[in-house]
Amino acid sequence: GAGVSQSPSNKVTEKGKDVELRCDPISGHTALYWYRQSLGQGLEFLIYFQGNSAPDKSGLPSDRFSAERTGGSVSTLTIQRTQQEDSAVYLCASSLRAGGGNNEKLFFGSGTQLSVL
Amino acid sequence: RKEVEQDPGPFNVPEGATVAFNCTYSNSASQSFFWYRQDCRKEPKLLMSVYSSGNEDGRFTAQLNRASQYISLLIRDSKLSDSATYLCVVGGAGGSYIPTFGRGTSLIVHP
Numbered sequence: 001g002a003g004v005s006q007s008p009s010n011k012v013t014e015k016g017k018d019v020e021l022r023c024d025p026i027s028g029h030t031a032l033y034w035y036r037q038s039l040g041q042g043l044e045f046l047i048y049f050q051g052n053s054a055p056d057k058s059g060l061p062s063d064r065f066s067a068e069r070t071g072g073s074v075s076t077l078t079i080q081r082t083q084q085e086d087s088a089v090y091l092c093a094s095s096l097r098a099g100g101g102n103n104e105k106l107f108f109g110s111g112t113q114l115s116v117l
Numbered sequence: 118r119k120e121v122e123q124d125p126g127p128f129n130v131p132e133g134a135t136v137a138f139n140c141t142y143s144n145s146a147s148q149s150f151f152w153y154r155q156d157c158r159k160e161p162k163l164l165m166s167v168y169s170s171g172n173e174d175g176r177f178t179a180q181l182n183r184a185s186q187y188i189s190l191l192i193r194d195s196k197l198s199d200s201a202t203y204l205c206v207v208g209g210a211g212g213s214y215i216p217t218f219g220r221g222t223s224l225i226v227h228p
Contacts, residue, residue: 031214033215033216035218041220042204042218042219042220042221043161043204043218045215045217048214048215050214056214056215058215059215091160091161104149104151104208104209104214104216105151105163105166106153106161106163106206106216107163108160108161108162109160110159110160111160
């Protein structure tokens, strides 16, 4: 497909379990972003990858959150020991490349709805 | 002060009305500006970029005022299908390539 693909679309887990969320960006896009959105809230930045550079992890809320991007393409966001406050929609976006201007146009996947019981 | 601020609304307007939203940003070094649209329980989608000279796309007009650090979105001849949340996005400041999203302005267009 031509768009950003995320899986799973829905994930229900028990408190304390680990979860992995996957993002497959648009082919050729070098920048990849993870955001999360709680119900009725705005988008909260989590982490950003640009090419082979070290990721910007400044938005990760705790050390339970981590992300990888393998081969400059697919990314996995891992949340360890999930808590109820982690419940949100996790959105992945990619852009052609970062650096300002139209290159920063973000294309979003449809998100993963995470529910921690 | 939040980096990107928007009036959450909701703005309730009749079909055919003209409605305008503003968004203010705090970082004067910001270089890129966008409006995104988000429908209920859907992902945000790019509506339009905002250029320094202002730009228009059909019924939608975007303006940038760098001196006062705000951007605006004007929607003319509102349609029912325009009902959504409109997100202001600002980025590209000082080497930071992380687009920052406002919390959005809710628009409800009624018959």
